[in-house]
Amino acid sequence: MKRKELAAIGFMTFALFLGAGNLIFPPLMAQQAGENWLIAIAGFLLTAVGLPALTLVVLGRLSSADKLTAALPKWMDRSFWFLVLTTLGPAFVLPRAVTVAYEMGIKPFYSGNGLMIFSAVFCALTLVLALKPGKLVDYIGKVMTPALIAMLALLAISAVINPLGTPTAAIETYRQAPTVNGLIQGYMTLDAIAAVAFGWVIIQTIRNTGVKCNKAISYYTLRIALIYAFLMSLCYLAMGYLGATSSDIAPQATNGGEILTRYAAGEFGTLGQLLLATITLMACLTTTVGLTNANGEYYKNTYGVKFKISATVIMVLTAIISNVGLETIIQVSLPAILILCPISISLIISTFFIRTHSTAEQRHISISQTTVVIVATLFGSIDALNILGKLPTTVIPFAEHWLPLFSSHASWLVPVAITIFISKLCSREYKNHDSVVIS
Template identity: 80%
Template structure:
């Protein structure tokens, strides 16, 4: 693969992940972290960038995204992928991206109710671009991403030259433990689960350049993950700086979108509002194209559904659901993603520490991975109920006392790690026993 092609795929990967949520999340956190914003962003990067990059690297080592679940029972395998791609697709993330694109990109300049027309046109444009998956690198990696980076750079350079405020005192949470809380917020971006879906697109794109060898796919995926990690880290640092220096222009803001809007207007006036609207529209468009492509690839490879049909159905559903309302979409679909993210990360952990449980040649059931998924589902459900505020106060107090990492929404982590260690010991003991017997 040529260096130019590799760079284009890396840029494309960055753009696929860079949705509007990735832009508005760090400014809010950095404003709350105040003088400790850089420490908090450091923790944020560990989970918000580190987990997705690690997921891509593992998928590249497997040389195929569907091998992530190849050692699970068939029904569990199919259910996992269906739920992941449905919630990241038409049930949640795609409609959210369309709605956010409208709210931040169009609504500030149009005071009527144009969501329905916008959603149809936006989904139609996404469909047109997604129906040519072989061209993804050309119009995302080589055109849209450089333009997006240039616009972001313009806003950040203006902020560096003319900051509109200075970091204030950190609030109580970020004064006590900025790194830990940054890590928690980074995990809550849920980009680790998005990486599982984008793995379909990235590996297929690498294959389309003529790379067929599994080792070569692993090598190039590693480098693509590195490019993504550098670009996304710089983006988060830049957005964090804007939030940290927004004390005078956007004090007591309720969300990162408000901070960015006021900052852009403060630096450039009306042009700044147009600039931010364009950035948001492009960021949402690259994400919707990537997720539509991931869904289409999955249904084509797994159920032999023609890509054109699946992509058309997905975009039609997205256009329809986008008009339901963002609050309703989040209320219905967020629990599934909050549970699926621990499952996905647990599978990645299992493959890293127990690579022998994955068969790259044929489907081979692994009891260890199955148990790990069950445990991640159980404790992930508890964490999801906690995040959604569905646990009674009396039970909440007991769980906070007796369940490690419950307050960090990661009570699944230690049980999963313990299961991995026990499984590793059992497998090692069995192999030694087999050697002695022979």
């Protein structure tokens, strides 16, 4: 693979992850962290960038995204991918991206209700770009991403040269434990689960350049993950600095979008609002194209559905669901995402320690990996109920006492680690009894 192709795929990967949510999340956190914003951002980067990058590296090592679950029972394998791609697709993330693009990119300049028309046009444009997956690098990696980076750089450099305020005292949460809270906020971006979906796109894109050797795919995926991590870290640092210096123009802001809007207007006036609208629209478009492509690749490879048919159905559903309302979409789909995220991360972690031997010809079901998924699902469900405020109040004191990291919404981590450790001990003594072979 040529260096230009590698750089273009790396740029494309950065753009796939960079949705509007990634832009508006760090400013609010940094404003609340105040003088401790850099320490908080350091923790944020470990989970918001580190986990997705690790996921990409693991998927590249496997040389195929579907191998991540190949050692699970078939019903569990299919259920996982269906839920992940449907939730990241038309059930939640795609409609959210369309809605956010309208709210931040169009609504500030239009007083009427044009969501229905906008969603139809936006989804049609997404479909046009997604129907030519071979051109994805040209569209996103070589054209849209450089333009997006240039606009973000303009906003960030202006904030450094002409900051509109200074960091203030941190709120209590970030005064006591800025790094820990940064870690938690980074985990809650849920980009680790997005990385699982984007793995389909990135590996297929590498193959489209003519790379077929599994070792080469692993090597190039690692380098692409490093490019993504570098660019996304710079973006988060820039948005964090912008948020940390925004207390004068956006005091007590309730969301990052408000901070960005006021900052852009403060730096450039009306031109700044247009700049932010363009950044938002492009960021949402690259994300919708990538997720549509991921869904299409999955249904084509798994069920033999033609890419054009699945992509069209996904975009039609997205256009319809976008008009249901963002609050309703979140209410229905957020529980699934909160549970799927620990399952995804657990699968990634277990891949390093639990060796499987599944192939396309013969499926080896790993009892160890299956147990890891069950444990992650159980404790991830407890975390999800806690985040959503649905956990019975009588259970909370018990969970706080007996479940490590419960208050950090990661009570699944220790049980999963223990399960993997026990599996490794057992596999050394019973190497021949760790898997069941199904011909």
